[in-house]
Amino acid sequence: MREFRDQLNRVIRLANVPKRIISIVPSQTELLFFMGLDNEVTGITKFCIHPADKFKITPKVGGTKQLDLDKIRLLSPDLIIANKEENDREQVELLMQICPVWISDINDLDSALQMIHTVGEMTGKDPEATALCIQIKDNFNRLSRPPLNLRVAYLIWRKPNMVAGANTFIDGMLQTCGFTNVIQQERYPTVNASQLTEMAPDVVILSSEPYPFGQKHIDEFSAILPDARIILADGEMFSWYGSRLLHAPGYFKQLVDEVTKN
Template identity: 35%
Template structure:
């Protein structure tokens, strides 16, 4: 692996010292750090960093992904803070740059971007072997998915209600769904950052007529069977398959992507 690596913001990072102290502000990254066997160096996390459940309990919380308690981070004296372009506010990241020696920015947009993510963190924190093993497991899942023929379906993937919100086609979620040839509606791209990546929509939108499936995610809004039933009784959704989907499995990158692809293959096969 190279002695210096570049993160999603184009910033180079040298290999960390063995005494590195890591604060993760990204739930899926926190899980990945544990998968890379960095348990002893993880000193802070958000309240949304809940996996692996048996290990994160001992790690202090520093607020939420979009409500980071800067003083709490400072008190932990981290050498590294890991952030994500979608998950964390730019203003927060800039405040952290003034306090923390190394702010590592991540921004995976497709399942295949996990290879670079594993390599990035593996190189910085001297976990190259562990990163390689994750890459092998990810490739196995991608290969297994690619051997199947998936009929194309148009899907609405809902992440919120009041207002209703979905995902643009250049998001990680949409790219995950394309592995099984599910094309998210509406057909739009939101750019690399900003609210347009997760647009709001009206249930009267004309493009909804093209949806074959309606997927109600378990996060960030926790949809329930009651929501499925309500849409099922709405004449605008007559004839459409409406079901719940595990948002963690579809939207979490990092090590979760390995199980997430297997979950999606099974889900799409039903």
């Protein structure tokens, strides 16, 4: 019996390398396929859209917070991979009655790399996970830059306006870019127009997910914050913490270059 600790410090026991894995976290689903676990991944959520070809043919088990527990039971998994933030706690506890559930808790690059390493160990893909982590770290090291002296607000939702605060993975990625997050509250607080005005961010980043901000929203926020730079950003680059991290540093460089150009 092999033992692993998840990122909530829970002990997970696996008799063998899992052959039937259900992932209920989109970025971790992408990671599993990246490491070559095409045959082992037997269930994903309707939000696990990458890679597109695997999304089309892999059974869906509901949404990240509205899972079809009966379908999961029928798929007979021997490992379920979940996330503290993205999944519903009550449902995850019910899943624990079906099979071992490994839960991630990601708030920075280090915890993302730890997740990749452990998932690789559990699934028999340790060499692939190690190589991936080395490449991700190398890409981020090349991105390393001094602070930009730019105060940023990163919005993930509208009506109400929800922002990424401290102790989130998005906040960690903002810091990697050299930005200073104007939101000091933890997690994802809501802010109104007057609060945003008082914070006076230099840059407002409107994410593509989970709310699909567009050009009309740039116009709306420009009216509220006429002195700020309002930009759209690929939310997957800021919030997906699996193999997509390979591409994030290059994207961040382009974004910073755009924000800082005259």
